[in-house]
Amino acid sequence: MSDSNQKAGCSSGLNYLPLGPLNGEVGGSVTFTTTVNPTGPELAAITWSFNKGSGPVSVIAFLPTATKPGPGYVGRVSLNNVTGFLELRELTLGDSGDYSVTLTTSNAQSLQGKTRLEVYEKISGVKTTVPTGVLITDGPEDVFIQGHREIEVGNRVVLTCSASSISPATFTWTFNGKETGVLTEEYTIANATIDHEKISGVKTTVPTGVLIAEKISDVNITGPTGVLIAGNGSANLSCQAAAGTLISRKWLKDGNSLSPSNRITVSGDNSSVSIDPVQGSDNGHYQCRLTNPVSTDTVSYYLTVNYGPEDVVIQRHREIEVGNTVVLICSASSVPPATFTWTFNGTETGVLTEEYTIANALIDYSGTYTCLARNSVTGLNISSAPHLLTVTVPAPLGAILGGTFGALACVALAGGAFVCMKKKKRRDIPCNQDAQAVVYENTKELGGPVVYENLAEGSIDPRSVASENRDDYQELQFKDSATYCTMKSH
Structure with missing residues (x-):
């Protein structure tokens, strides 16, 4: 490997791309892998760029709202937004150059990497004349593995090892450092299991990782079983799956990302959420979204926090003519819904609904009306402000x-x-x-x-x-x- 190629694979700090160069053939495809841990923090943004010497050009950009390929890459690139892997297809000689990636995690950490791709054109029809008695050796060089990078448990895996060599190369495959006994350029696994990872071919400069993930299933959220009252209790939600590997999790509330606060704490692996103390605003649908390279599943849980009554107010008529119908409505923010008691000039009326109706108003109905809201769970009773009603005599x-x-x-x-x-x-x-x-x-x-x-x-x-x-x-x-x-x- 030349010095320039070595430098192309380095950057300040950690490099989250394997050292290059990667090799590809015109018309073929190549996959850029990263060393990101798929079970770590979720990737919030991914940007791949290409530089042939005249400045960086966007290959593809992933944001929570959209994934956008760059000019000239539409239909040629695929991006895994869990691992950051990039597949580039229909290679041309113009694709040779430096590739860099910036990965931004959900906790605002920026991970960067840089590597190089060399694309070669296949040579055919060349005849070589070698003087008798002269031994010329060439290769093997540019040994690399192509094939599956991610696959679900139980599916078929096909890996192909290629090398540049005048004399056809022979191959030996190893798995986690141990020889497998496979001596052909193609390595086939009929029924993939979790154990089939990090398979490599002899003389490869970088081992090829195959992510074999089990499909996520039977996802469930467990939460508090007792009655929750605002300001006087806490809630813990736990998100688990009966099956699945390499899982990342994301929490949402009512369809929006759930953000930690001085009351809301999310565990390091995002498997649980703690709310202490609970408040009335914590009522709602909580969703846990689980993702791995081969599947995604979402489960919901409705959290009920009893609170109130709050904001008790009487609305509608304040002045009305004799003989007309008076309608007063008492409203209150409360879980469960509040019950109501109405008083007129300090005396209970016997009306126990949120609506107070007087079918035929008389002068005697002028006065002060009050509504008392009661929550049977919290035990709180809150009264509205006095509501003054004036019954007037018509002009004639x-x-x-x-x-x-x-x-x-x-x-x-x-x-x-x-x-x-x-x-x-x-x-x-x-x-x-x-x-x-x-x-x-x-x-x-x-x-x-x-x-x-x-x-x-x-x-x-x-x-x-x-x-x-x-x-x-x-x-x-x-x-x-x-x-x-x-x-x-x-």
Whole structure:
């Protein structure tokens, strides 16, 4: 190996690619392997690039949202997003050069590697004349293994060892450093098991690893069995599979990645999650996604945390006219759902539902309504803020009442006596006059001195004064028409 090739396979720190060069044949394919542990932290991003001397060019990029091949590599590359392995097909002489990879793990660690690929064109039809008595030897060189890199347990594995040699090379295969007895260029395993890994051919500079993984099955999440109450307990979730190897795990909540916090802890191998203390916001669907080179499986678990009631509030009507239907709704955030008790001016109404309905509102229903929410599991009772309801008189009825009270003005004095004045003749005063001081005056001469005096107790019921037939009572009037109009409007 030349010095330049040695340097091509090195970088500062750890190199997560095997030392090169890798060799390929025009029209063939080659797989770039990494030394990433598939059971370690999940790879969040992978970037492969190629440099022929004029600057790096993107081969393929993997992000959580998409995998995008670079220009000229569409349909020619395949990427394993668990191990970072890259397969490059339909090789050309232009594919020779330096290849580098950057692997970013889920815990933000950056792993890098660099190697070199040499692509050769197969030579055929060449005749060599060798002088008699001269022995020329060539090879074997460029020995490498092609074939499966990942396969599921029980499937057939085919590996092929090739070498450059004038005289045909012979081959000896070893498995984990021990000879297998296979002496052909092809090594076949009819029924792969977990034990069939790290098979290599003699004189290979880098052993070829074959990832043989068992399919994931029977995935299950176990969680707390007791009742959880917010702020007063913890929860532990464990994700396991009955079968499967080389498994990596990822936790999600309601479809989004679950992030650790000061309350949420994820174990080093991502097999369990601990929440301490639990809160109402921890309610939801938790998913555990398991992945290995040959399969993926996801399982869900619903975690229930009892909390509340919180945010108890009354909504809907605050003012309504007599005779209409009043609807008040009490809402509260609570697990399990809260039960409700309604009070009116401090007295329980007997209404125990979230909706309080009054079919025919009367003036007497004006007042303060309160809703008490209760959670039977947490034992908490929370009351809403007072809700003031005002039942108003419709405009036509108000006008009638205004006319009635305008005809009879009574002033209550000490001892229960009344001073009453009768309207002699009603005047309609325009409502656009300038505001003036309020003046009490007679609107018409009564034909003699007017005397205002207390009536004998019990002699006259002010409500029964025949205002239109008596001349000894006069209506209180306001000289200012704006004030008079204001009285009519209330």
